[in-house]
Amino acid sequence: MLDPTRWIPPLAYLVAVAVYARQMLSAPSGARPGWGRWGIAATGAHLLQIAALAIERGRFPYASMWEALSVAVAVFSLSYLVLERLARSDALGAPFFAMAALGTLASALHPEAARLPAHIQSGCFLVHVSLGVSGLALLTTSGLLSGAWLLQYRQLRSRRFTPLSRRAPDLVTLDRLSLVSSILGTGLLTISAILGVVWTIQWRVPVSDVTAKVAAVTLAIAWNVGIAGLRRREQFSSRTTAWLSLAGIVPVILVLWAGTHGI
Secondary structure, eight states: OOTTGGGHHHHHHHHHHHHHHHHHHSOOOTTSOSSOHHHHHHHHHHHHHHHHHHHHHTSOSOSSHHHHHHHHHHHHHHHHHHHHHHHTOOTTHHHHHHHHHHHHHHHHTSOOOSOOOGGGSOHHHHHHHHHHHHHHHHHHHHHHHHHHHHHHHHHHHHTOOOHHHHHSOOHHHHHHHHHHHHHHHHHHHHHHHHHHHHHHHHTTOOHHHHHHHHHHHHHHHHHHHHHHHHHTOTTSOHHHHHHHHHHTHHHHHHHHHHHHTOO
């Protein structure tokens, strides 16, 4: 990534975390809009950094999972801003942008060489990575929304109301947003996996080189499809599916790990 501009996204997101945390601890105000300018500014700075990287290297930044991670974080942040506006609540901004700061920091710590192998300079691979990182970002969003649901549920049950419980969306809204994020993320990741298979066959990539990634992606897709199936069964409570959705972040991490140790 660009030096020193690769440090701009994590710093911008940390500023957003500080502002959102301050807003969360402040008294609720009807005059405050349901979405924050600081989150938009931080995400905009990140998108500009990605554009600068693309211009400098003459390509979309997808040569490695570390570069793809930065793009995934940008999609993750954009997803949160959309969900924040839909929910009309900024209570979850601090934890979401803290995740964004960690992701961009990890990406910034692993600058990559500008040259690309010939088999990666493929339109199929570009679409495969773009859809894949977008799907992973949405699945992470779904898991974090489920975590917020569990926290809100616990506080409502205990009747110990905090600034977060007063400002966060209601349980129905959190559950609906988590479900939509999971469906979209699973769909994008599935299409990405199909294109990945096509690309592997086209370029005759050894199966041993992609085994770990295929296994991790299959687990992530199966996990979220399974959760969607459980939601249709009355004997499974919303609390159970929320825990499973939160745990679904683990397969996402496994996909990223497999990517950073493979192609």
